[in-house]
Amino acid sequence: MNRWWLRPLVRSAAALVLPVAVPFLCVLLLWALPGDPASIICPPETCSGTEELARRWNLDQGPTHYFLSWAGGVAQGEWGNSWRLMTGMGVRGLVEESVPNTLILLGLALIPVLVGSLLAALEVVGEKVDPALQLIGAVPGILLALIAAAWQTLTFGLDGEPTAGLLLGAAVLGLSDGVFSGAVIGTRSLFGGERRQRYVGVALLRGERIIENTLPNVAPAFIGQLRARTIQLLSGAVVIEVVLRIDGIGDLLWQATLVQDFGLVMPLVTAFSLISSALLLLQAVAEVGVALHVRRSPKLPGGAA
């Protein structure tokens, strides 16, 4: 393991590339399909003035020109306007209004996941509860969201109540689609496997605590699991936000997709990529921290060598 820095380096590089590569891939995908992009978004048979729209939306000079002009605008703080959903309205304001709600939803949904993982790591949650956990995890998010939406409508009326919506959404997001059960069972399996290693027995005989020995070794895998769960939550947030009418970027992305508002989808996809990048960077930093900690050979309690 001389090249311990390779994995965090690759993750950091991926984190830097992702917010640029993903929107660029979207643009390339649009151009790779048969027919020109303006005709796909605004078919001439149902939509008049396709050529004029192509000029206005910078779609008339190829994918690179479109992407560079869009990226240049973003770099100067000009994120462009919505094409269809809220025609002419600045995208930046819409995204800035939506991102906090999605982050709050994600943060709240992570609470049961983190608590469950902690209890599993400490072996407070035993294997006896696994069947019940798996049963909860097997419930699709859409079904739980639907029940939550019905309850919200019955309790608060059609307009709902934003705070209740966020709390309900977080509960649904955190429990459904195997997120909670996966976190608990995965963490227990990870820590349990490490606890069975021979060195842990030796450490116990030396009077050391188990967690101090196992944590540095399982931390990278644990952090990786946690990132995967967070990405899963981010993906599920799209459905939850729409069903429970939470004004987040998932809901905005859904609405923009329905009306093929590419001008709005590009910054939203970039926002999602930035969140993913932040998670990748966090994992890389944690991996570096763990590697440095292990290499510093922490002083053992009682002066044991």
Add this chain to the structure above:
Amino acid sequence: MNRRLPAAVALVLMLALAALVALAPEHLSPIAQERAAAGPAALPPFGADGRGRPLLEYAAQGASVVALPALVAGLVVAAASIFGGVVRAMGLERLDPVISAASEVVGALPRMVVILVVALVLPREWRGLMPLALTWALLSAPGAMDEAAAVAERLGGARFVEALRAHGYSGARIFLVHIVGYNLRPVLVRQGAEVMSQVVFLEIGLSYLAASRQDPSFTHPDSLMSWADILYLGYTALAFREPYDHAAILGLGLLLLVSGFASAIGRAARAR
């Protein structure tokens, strides 16, 4: 662990799904207001919608919407699992970084966001569940390949193949029977079945979101009904006390059918 019971359950559930697909009509029955919101007792087996059309037709059309794309997505993931496992068993270590990098990049993206981007850029005439199901399968493939590779690694990787060759086994027997059939089978069947159920839930999710806002679905033509339409009726029963309790029960039953099938087939294929 007895695998016959889950195998029998999986077979029964699969036959039930196949029967629904076979029953799917091209168009719904004409409106019959005298049967509006009829319960299962008045219009067996599942009752009717608000216009007197049998919910059996909804369920059958919904099954026909999801059947082929879910099956294809499951097969793609199973094929990817086989590839991942066989690559590891052959000791092709040069491919490992490529698979890991693909897994890293694909895993970094929220799947639903990718699905919506694909739905966005697809021309209207290409819209349907199949491209979305294939995208979902491609997004799921790296994880399945990783798991299959780990199984092949535990088996001994290239040394396992070498040992069997030393016993005089042919390449086809080693890879098809011993590696894929005996060892990778649990992984590829479970992964394939999970992706099949995920594609069904994806269709339900996307169609439900569209139906709840009276928008056309990405996943099927407007002339067809999805299981999401049944769930939407069920939602109105829960939220607005509309007389569609039978739709809520049917929707729940269909979801259980899919979850049950995926779980049973995964258990049936478990290693002894």
